[in-house]
Amino acid sequence: MLKVDDLHQHYGGSHILRGLSFALQPGEITVILGRNGVGKTTLLKSLMGVVTTSRGSITLAGSDITKLRSHQRVRAGLGYVPQGREIFGRLTVMENLQMGLASQPASTPLPPELFQLFPVLDQMRGRRGGDLSGGQQQQLAIARALAPGPKVLLLDEPTEGIQPNVIQDIGRVIKHLAHDKGLSVVLVEQFYDFAAELADQYLLMQRGEIVMCGRGKDMAADGVRERLAI
Numbered sequence: 001m002l003k004v005d006d007l008h009q010h011y012g013g014s015h016i017l018r019g020l021s022f023a024l025q026p027g028e029i030t031v032i033l034g035r036n037g038v039g040k041t042t043l044l045k046s047l048m049g050v051v052t053t054s055r056g057s058i059t060l061a062g063s064d065i066t067k068l069r070s071h072q073r074v075r076a077g078l079g080y081v082p083q084g085r086e087i088f089g090r091l092t093v094m095e096n097l098q099m100g101l102a103s104q105p106a107s108t109p110l111p112p113e114l115f116q117l118f119p120v121l122d123q124m125r126g127r128r129g130g131d132l133s134g135g136q137q138q139q140l141a142i143a144r145a146l147a148p149g150p151k152v153l154l155l156d157e158p159t160e161g162i163q164p165n166v167i168q169d170i171g172r173v174i175k176h177l178a179h180d181k182g183l184s185v186v187l188v189e190q191f192y193d194f195a196a197e198l199a200d201q202y203l204l205m206q207r208g209e210i211v212m213c214g215r216g217k218d219m220a221a222d223g224v225r226e227r228l229a230i
């Protein structure tokens with residue numbers, strides 16, 4: 001579904017991503033693990049076109065999207081939930097969801113199943129985003145990314161600062177989207193147990209490179225938790 005080949009990225013003179021190559025399959029959750037500062041967020045921003053890459057290619061469903069701008073990548077089928085959620089605090093829940101359709105033709109409706117996935121948003125349609133709890137904002141950010149019907153969903157640390165019961169809800173939604181709806185999901189995650197529970201595939205990053213990868217079910221046997229602690 002998404003194929004990344006020899007991707008490099010620089011911030012000024014700092015070489016951050018150093019030749020990443022991997023592929024995502026439809027219907028699978030790929031977890032990206034690594035310590036602070038290894039380049040996980042930069043990788044998601046590079047996939048979205050939020051930062052420019054210096055070398056390599058990104059192919060989505062057979063089309064080269066490497067040179068496309070962010071809104072064109074959304075139209076091509078990428079959805080993005082940034083770290084920190086980036087909800088519009090003064091806009092209502094409905095208005096935040098409508099913003100997710102900004103790259104679509106006018107009058108594109110919101111998919112009604114968004115409210116089935118996140119019933120709490122249904123009850124809070126008119127409430128301002130800034131008045132929601134952290135967990136509700138995270139659900140809103142995921143729903144906003146789902147509004148245009150992406151094929152690939154990129155999630156940057158969705159459990160950060162969220163209560164355990166909401167983490168479980170978010171985990172159930174992510175599994176449903178991948179395993180029942182066929183999306184490719186990329187999950188950048190610091191919380192190892194959550195990552196291990198969801199992963200079909202894992203990628204472990206160190207200093208801008210993928211140093212280990214494998215199937216989610218093998219994470220314990222491969223010693224991924226121990227590698228993260230080094």
Ligand SMILES: Nc1ncnc2c1ncn2[C@@H]1O[C@H](COP(=O)(O)OP(=O)(O)OP(=O)(O)O)[C@@H](O)[C@H]1O
Pocket residue numbers: 011014016034035036037038039040041042043
């Ligand atoms: N806008 C920027 N300008 C310059 N350097 C940056 C910028 N953003 C990030 N970096 C640097 O790029 C490297 C990778 O950062 P990145 O945020 O991608 O890491 P990360 O693995 O997502 O870390 P974390 O888990 O803390 O979010 C770090 O050394 C960081 O300091």
